[in-house]
Amino acid sequence: EVQLVESGGGLVQPGGSLRLSCAASGFTFSSYWMHWVRHAPGKGLVWVSRINSDGSSTSYVDSVKGRFTISRDNAKNTLYLQMNSLRAEDTAVYYCARDLKGSGYIDVWGKGTTVTVSS
Amino acid sequence: DIVMTQSPLSLPVSPGEPASISCRSSQSLLHSDGYNYLDWYLQKPGQSPQFLIYLASSRASGVPDRFSGSGSGTDFTLKISRVEAEDVGVYYCMQALQTPITFGQGTRLEIK
Secondary structure, three states: OOOEHHHEEEEEEEOEEEEEEEEEOOHHHHOOEEEEEEEOOOEEEEEEEEEEEEOOOEOOOOHHHEEEEEEEEEOOOOOOEEEEEOOOOOOEEEEEEEEOOOOOEEEEEEEOOEEEEOO | OOOOOEEEEEEOOOOOEEEEEEEEEOOOEEOOOOOOOOOEEOOOOOOOEEEEEEEEEEOOOOOOOOOEEEEEEEEEEEEEOOOOHHHOOOEEEEOOOOOOEEEOOOOEEEOO
16 A cells, blocks of 8 residues: 655744654655645645755745755655744644646645644 | 646536536646646545646546546646535646746635
């Protein structure tokens, strides 16, 4: 079964850090681009970051540039999101999702992990 | 950044009736390869988003044929020919032509 399972969310104080993980199974992870998308309470979906299949190219939404880092370990079939200098507005459910070519066609999504930034 | 604008934001529909959602982009989504890089997703209550339509008009695997996408350039439409109770949720269009990838605000479909 094709599956993405996020972990690493939790409650963190403003200015703190978290590292999210996304474990992939049931497909050839190294063949897919991967995304992080977040959903804040009462708001719409927001794309956060994307990484290509071999990890050599990354992109970010402006609001997280310089604070978040996307990476992957294809040997471990795992995607990561290192989140530093967290702000209240980063509070959201974070989804990882796969994309065959990096140009849409985001066909598999995880169930999400919740990040709450609050003092 | 490409701004995606959906309308309406709320859509009450009776079962069996058709529904239509509009999505407009601030720039053309037509790539030189001839494809429009516009997807549609549905987020049902309490669930992760699910993939409906890609390249503006191609249905994803397993998506019922009552869902259809159309449009080109900057104007796109998602149509549901006969709404069923299981179709409730928030529908999002998303452009993948360039980063940052951007979503529309979402359209909440509810059953009357």
